[in-house]
Amino acid sequence: MPFFRVIRWVAWKDLISEIRSRETISSMFFFALIVILVFSFSFSMDQSETRELIAGIIWVAFAFTGIIGLGKSFSAELQNDCLEHLQISPASKGAIYLGKLAANLLFMLIVEIILFPMFVIFFNLDVVEQLPVLLLIFALATLGLSTVGTLFSAMTVQIRAREVMLPILLLPLAVPVMIAAVEATRGALNGSPIAMYGNWLQLLAVFDVVFTVMSFWVFEWILDS
């Protein structure tokens, strides 16, 4: 099968099964709501403090929810031996990776787009003018989390203690993504000009390119029975 058709079919398959079961997105969403709730109890939010903390809270919530979605991405393949079928399929392993990546990216972005208004409401943010740049930050940083995350999801699904190992492997590697995402989001929410935090967007773009290429290349050794 041609390379791009494999990507499309793998992503499409994940999308269809998500539309039918609604498992991943709903569990991610409610988990994120609980994270927001816990944060609002943990810090008594005044208007002035909120501005400094909110970017970090948003990204902690997004990263934790992302881990839930990423973990489900490949553990869903365990049913009916779907994983083995992916392993023995003659399709390019890189294309399978890109298809899974596309689906994961999409799920995470959908959840983030539903969640962000909650942050705006609960923490009383003023974001209308910054929306395009915020969306760009979300897209770049979420791609960064999901490139490495998809790779490690495929790796940890085939080992013991997978729920523990995914965050343990993913979060240290995602340190640059988290720093850049938080700094850029803080800049955007404070209404600073984009020149003040543009270099963080560049860093995110570099991370995305490096790890998409690299995961694409090494995936062959992960999804190999």
Add this chain to the structure above:
Amino acid sequence: MINAMIKWMQRYEGWVGAGGALCLLAGLYLSLVASPPDYYQGEVVRIMYIHVPLVQTAMLAYSVLFAGSLWYLWKRDPIVDNLCHAAAGISAFLTAAGLITGSIWAKPTWNTWWTWDARLVSFAVMFLILVGYLMLRTFVDDPEREARYAAVLAIVGFVDLPIVHFSVEWWRTLHQPLSISMRGVALSGEMLRPLIVMSIGFSALFVYLLMVRTQMLYLTRLLHAKKGRLLSHAHLSDLDT
């Protein structure tokens, strides 16, 4: 290939170990007794002769792990996998020791145990990646798959570290500039000499530990394989009777 490598290790490990021990003894004398105290830092500077070689050797060990992982994915030599496993364990230990000695040095000089500085954070991340690597290895049942996954993780982590360093450097940094860099050496000869001797000593210690540990892991694998064969044999003969 495997036998040649093991034989080579058996022949030279004693020499490397003895050489390393001599270097470390000489280096300890040079750094603790013969070298002068620092103009600004006083006697405190002497921890540098432990801290800097520890950190250098930890990075050397991770580089060996990285090169070995590439080699493993290319050639699939089980002994190279044992070598990587050994290098990762030693690197994790050296990184932890480097972080602790660094903390002890930071308290009198920076007046804090820990700070969110580029080199500190990237080193802490390196420690976490190595611990993740060692944990991952314990959770995979199939030895061939374990080796493959571990190699991929080591390579991905190695590529990540410069990006971590760079991102934290932008974020905030406090570290003193490197004393030895591409632009030359900013240390007096009296302090540089013990540092070099200690670095050689620690590197030799690393190579020695690497040789011993690789053989140990190789023998363990051999033992498991033999035990498995014996067990399946016993099982089969049970079925016969």
